[in-house]
Amino acid sequence: xxxxxxxxxxxxxxxxxxxxxxxxxxxxxxxxxxxxxxxxxxxxxxxxxxxxxxxxxxxxxxxxxxxxxxxxxxxxxxxxxxxxxxxxxxxxxxxxxxxxxxxxxxxxxxxxxxxxxxxxxxxxxxxxxxxxxxx
Numbered sequence: 001x002x003x004x005x006x007x008x009x010x011x012x013x014x015x016x017x018x019x020x021x022x023x024x025x026x027x028x029x030x031x032x033x034x035x036x037x038x039x040x041x042x043x044x045x046x047x048x049x050x051x052x053x054x055x056x057x058x059x060x061x062x063x064x065x066x067x068x069x070x071x072x073x074x075x076x077x078x079x080x081x082x083x084x085x086x087x088x089x090x091x092x093x094x095x096x097x098x099x100x101x102x103x104x105x106x107x108x109x110x111x112x113x114x115x116x117x118x119x120x121x122x123x124x125x126x127x128x129x130x131x132x133x134x135x
Contacts, residue, residue, distance in 0.1 A: 022066035022078045026086050026123070029060050034087025034125060043080040044090040045121070052090055056124040059088050065118040068098065075119045088123035095120055 037043070046052055062082045064075055075096065083091050096119045 022064060022070055022074050024062060024064040024078050024082045026082050027061045027063075028086075029058060032059065034059060036087050037084040037089075039084065041084055041089075043083045043088070045076060045079060045094050046090060046092045048093045048095055050092075052092065052124075052126075055127040056090070056092075057127060058092075058122050058124050060086055060123045061120065062086070062091060062123055063118070063120045065116050068115040068117055070117045072096070072117075075117060079119055079121060083121075083123050086123050087125070089126045090124050091121035092124055093122050 044052065062079055064078045064082065066074065066078075079091055079094065083089075096117070098115055098117055
């Protein structure tokens with residue numbers, strides 16, 4: 001019986017732990033699919049208005065979001081991971097924001113007022129011939 005109680009407590013406590021979960025999505029804009037880059041490939045992030053200084057081709061768009069307490073480092077890590085998976089070299093026009101979800105009001109009380117940290121950017125491949133497309 002004690003074992004069952006202990007097991008139940010572990011399951012409940014594990015379910016209650018809250019680690020920020022960062023999510024992301026990628027949209028192709030060219031219709032071309034590129035071979036994913038290895039994890040050792042360094043992805044550069046360029047905030048809005050900064051030009052990489054080399055010729056490039058836009059390939060898609062990455063969106064990342066997580067709970068309000070998600071750190072900028074965690075957001076950047078997910079941006080880079082998704083960019084590598086898309087086979088891109090860099091992310092341009094990266095914009096960070098804090099979004100507020102819709103509020104659910106019931107009997108005059110606000111029941112939901114969640115905020116989300118998010119970022120978005122355009123994936124690009126540099127035109128130096130290093131990007132490989134899949135058939």
